[in-house]
Amino acid sequence: MISKEKVAIITGATGGIGFEVAKRLGQDGYTVILNGIEDDAGAERVKELSAQGIKAEYYGFDVTSEEAVTSNITKIGEKYGKIDVLVNNAGGLGGRSRFEEMTTDFYRFVMALNLDSVFFASRAAIPFLKKGEHPSIINYTSNAGWTAGGPGAGVYGTSKAGVHAITRALAKDLAEYGIRANAVSPGTIDTPFHAQIKATKPEVFASWANNIMLGRLGQPEDVAGVISFLASKDASFITAETIQIGGGQALGI
């Protein structure tokens, strides 16, 4: 049976941008499925959303594990009979390493976290997205996909360039089913991603706003607002597109 609810899956949703996206889609009327690897945090987040009247569930699995992603996404799809939106939010820098010292394990981990995860989750979701309403996949690329990232972030940049291309490839491949695929490219967003520099060099962190046209760092809500739009019927002719959310940062000042 196909659920009458709108169903959104957000990977990596126990903190930072992912949780804000889950909250926003919940406010938009979706039943939100949060994924993460910290089960306690996941339970807390579901409680927090439930208290706001949002229907939320948590599924703990590692997005780099093909088996875990496939079985969990399939379980979710079968439970609701469809998936309307898949937000491939999980990802990360994984650490900084220069190529000369880089281990193959590190390389594979960063690629798996940012790129394999998109492939695994999207592939598993396709049969259920086909039954969704104005269904879409939303991925995260990064300015690092163009610039190849800061010091030691070369693999991160490489993986995000891959996300840029797989987004377009998914858009082409799935268009015949009416499934759209788009990406967002957040600039500097004030999240735990930057916690270390915020704590150790607060003046450097604050100065980043000087390189942003709007004169401030982005907030997780800024990203959630874009994803809410891309998931909606109002974006029904937008596919294969990447939207920059950087307050103009990508253009330089």
Place this chain on the structure above:
Amino acid sequence: MSKLKGKVAIVTGGSRDIGRAISIKLAKEGAKVVVNYFNSESGAKKTVEEIKSLGQEAIAIKVDVSNLGDIANLKAKIVAAFGDKIDILVNNAGGLFARKTLEEFDEAFYNLVMDVNFKSTVFVTQAFEPLMGKGASIINLSSQAARDGGGGGSALYSSSKGAVSTFTRAMAKELGPKGIRVNALCPGLIGTKFHDDFTKDEVREKVAAGTPLRREGNANEVADLVAYLASDDASFITGNNIDINGGLAFS
């Protein structure tokens, strides 16, 4: 739906096709709308009537937005009607006029195309920017043609839209510190009178078939994107040229 409640919006060329859809959509989201037009008085009247039937305010003002004296008149009339605070400016007016190759066009045609598409965007922005502040949004209509050079005989049109895309980025930098966001959108093949007039049916069918979503877009879909960019949900988006083409650009 009231994402734009109480805001004042100007839509140049707002009487027909995409401009009309934008005017109505912004009104549906709660904005008061200035429907600028030049050729289509009946279209402007119809658009204003439709907005009023939704219980929203709108006025139609006829001026040529490629003429600086006319822009000054437009400004005076808007200030008299809605006050001196503008929240949303949609530089939509524009046109192809005719398909002419390098061998065919002359200086007068060059001036016409550049003036209506680019000069209008520049000087309407210059006129209204002083009335805009933090949270305001300027949205320019560029085109897929700015990305790919356009279809046959549209070199001047596509170049004028390329100028619009670049002007958009420059204004995002210049006006960002005031909290004004400036973005453009690049529509692909949208089913409108524009293509009824200038594009052969077989070309349209071929392009639609080659578009990943296998169809033309419609004016309402472009209007939805404009309303989104004007809203606070887009509060960190500036300097962007957003494609709306059903995936066409990469097919």
